[in-house]
Amino acid sequence: MPTSPPRGPLVTRDSAGAQLRALGVESGEILLAHSSLSALGWVNGGAVAVVQALLDALGPDGTLVVPAQSGDLSDPAVWGNPPVPEEWWDRIRATMPAYDPLLTPTRGVGVIPETVRTWPGALRSAHPQTSFAALGPRAAEITGGHALDCRLGERSPLARLEKLGARVLLLGAGYDACTGFHLAEYRIPSPHVQVGRPAPGGGWERVTEVSITSDRFDELGHDFERDRPVVRGEVGAATARLFPLADAVAYAERWLPVHRPREDEFPHPRA
Template structure:
């Protein structure tokens, strides 16, 4: 069978920058981007072109921030997609490489964040499971001080982004990927869990954390978009949304307190990858 021709639209670096400007992205602002490369269309230059387009739209004074989560640095007892044999668990815990912000690849967040992570000059936060990477003059202020026992709360880059009046850009990604909503979970009564992961110096460690989950974030996002001003448009073929981090957090704090019953509270799993089911290491 012949390979089918690519489907459009044709997207270039200039396309991305121009359409982001039309959407309302401003030169000099700070932008937290959740993205899906495949949703854009046929991108000439792939993720590199998209990152260049984002940086063009933000200009030299702007700062680009992306999630660079590493949820596979977690307890193998929680892996379910796929699971691993129970007899392997102790050996996996004993030999799992510790997090290194310079070389540990991101996982499950897409190729665009991984491209940002490896970009010259990029800085990355220190949390071993829910890190963020940033490019631009504000990068250091955003990623420094990410506490090892605060995945997405007050001592994480999310709280810094809120204070800096940053905005969220959902570039072909849905509200289920919106990490800003997780900051709200730290501001309402939430259960705490024990989270296991490789220790910085080798071996295994556990920390106590707020239990978080992205369950019902799509529903939350639907209501947020209905009730609050969200800029909507397209970049290439990707549905795109733009809104302030602070607005999303404040709305989510009220919504979750009202809609999340005790029965719907996050399970005490310690799953470090709140936006997706736990997966074992890929090859």
């Protein structure tokens, strides 16, 4: 059967860079980018061209940061896409490779973050499930010291990005991908969970962590955009949004307790 022609528009490194600058991306700033390559249209050069365009817009003094999550380094008992047979669980735990920031691929965040992760000079934070990768002069400052028991909280790159005045770019991605909202979960009453993962020195470990979820982040983002300044534009065929990370976190701290109470997830004391 004949194949259909590619869906446009045609996007190049130069056109994407120009549209990012027109959106408001500034040379020298720190940018936390969440992205969808497929949303952009037909990109000549694919993810490499998009990363080049982002670096062009940021200039040599800017720093590009992306989520580099590897959620598959987790307990097979909680896997659902797809699940695995229960009789495999112990064997999977015993043989799962430990996290290696140089080798462990990203999962579930798209091809652009994986391209940044493997870019020459990229640095990656230490958390085995919710790391960030960065390129630029502030990369070491942002990725260093990511606590192994703090996925997306005060001792993660998110808090450093907030302090450094970073902005968030949603490039064809929705608010459900906005990791900054998770930082707010660490600042409001939230349940804790036991998280299983391969231990750095081999074997299996469990750590106590704040329970995080992207549930209703799309609604949170809708209200945030209604109430706070968010720059909107287009890059290729994708809708792009640009806003300060600190604004998003502060708004989520107020919104989440009202619109997404999670008291039912807390253990209740026995009578």
